[in-house]
Amino acid sequence: MTEVAFLLGPRGTEDGVFIAPPGIDARTATPDQLLLHVTSAIPQIAIRGTAAPPFPQLIPHALGFAPFALPNLVSTNLVNGTFGYVRPFDNSWGPWTNTLLQSEITRVGIYQTGPALAVSYFIYNRRAP
Amino acid sequence: MSECGTYLGNYGDPAGTIGLKTSLPGFDARDLSGDNDSNKRSFNSNWSNLVKLKILGVAQGTSAPVQTHRPQGAGQEQWTSGWSWVPAAVPTGLTFIPMWEERVYNQASKIFNDDLLFTYSGSIVTNLSGARSYFSGPGLSPNIVWFEPWMGSPVEAPPVNTSFTGFPAFPSQPVSPTCAYAIYSNKLGDPS
Numbered sequence: 254m255t256e257v258a259f260l261l262g263p264r265g266t267e268d269g270v271f272i273a274p275p276g277i278d279a280r281t282a283t284p285d286q287l288l289l290h291v292t293s294a295i296p297q298i299a300i301r302g303t304a305a306p307p308f309p310q311l312i313p314h315a316l317g318f319a320p321f322a323l324p325n326l327v328s329t330n331l332v333n334g335t336f337g338y339v340r341p342f343d344n345s346w347g348p349w350t351n352t353l354l355q356s357e358i359t360r361v362g363i364y365q366t367g368p369a370l371a372v373s374y375f376i377y378n379r380r381a382p
Numbered sequence: 383m384s385e386c387g388t389y390l391g392n393y394g395d396p397a398g399t400i401g402l403k404t405s406l407p408g409f410d411a412r413d414l415s416g417d418n419d420s421n422k423r424s425f426n427s428n429w430s431n432l433v434k435l436k437i438l439g440v441a442q443g444t445s446a447p448v449q450t451h452r453p454q455g456a457g458q459e460q461w462t463s464g465w466s467w468v469p470a471a472v473p474t475g476l477t478f479i480p481m482w483e484e485r486v487y488n489q490a491s492k493i494f495n496d497d498l499l500f501t502y503s504g505s506i507v508t509n510l511s512g513a514r515s516y517f518s519g520p521g522l523s524p525n526i527v528w529f530e531p532w533m534g535s536p537v538e539a540p541p542v543n544t545s546f547t548g549f550p551a552f553p554s555q556p557v558s559p560t561c562a563y564a565i566y567s568n569k570l571g572d573p574s
Contacts, residue, residue: 270402285478289432
């Protein structure tokens, strides 16, 4: 049987867009074999961005529920003159920067205490538990 | 020739890989010179850094009582009672070590914190909490990521004795925060 590299529509109990690498059939591949696996059952990043201080700031969204979200801190001040960073927390030395995202039905609030750092955020198309 | 905004096919890939790509207005999705230019392409399924999100979830670790006995030298010994963190297991369903990340989560107020919380007074950290994680594979089935939200608690040094006088009472069980996590189906360390 000829392999199918691209599938648009139903795949078993799924419905979406599926692309398989050469030698693999997109109809029967396991999810981790696929190059692309997009279905409504797979979470997606709905909004991403970077916000510069000062905070608080409110990011509006129209998802209709309080969404799952994850923050990162962005430092462009070079540590030891050699590197900046994007990471989930700032622990280089006290006093530390504490950052949080508060998820609400129409917006996500960015709040921060401590030394000001830019915040990179991801807001997903999934309801926060 | 009119522009082609969406293109599906084997667009000159010598490996024969099928791809799906879309272009921004004014650019042609069939133009190979724009394949890696995000000012021309809005999507390209062959982008090596395309993030493939698999699981979003929350996990709460727990703590279990532990009693230990340690020789201290010079004939003296110490018996302690405390708590050990027990991580939460999340099966990935994948056959390789994936990328993942976690943050500290407050479910009641729907607050996603950064990964480590400090409460401090001057230079003395009086309390802290966070989330950390491990991977148990590859080669184990099921393939699991372990999440361990934790909270620091005051430590009282028990007395040092020359004979066993009984384990000290357990301190209060520490409260375990919850963590929110994302697990990707991108291989850890794999650029493709």
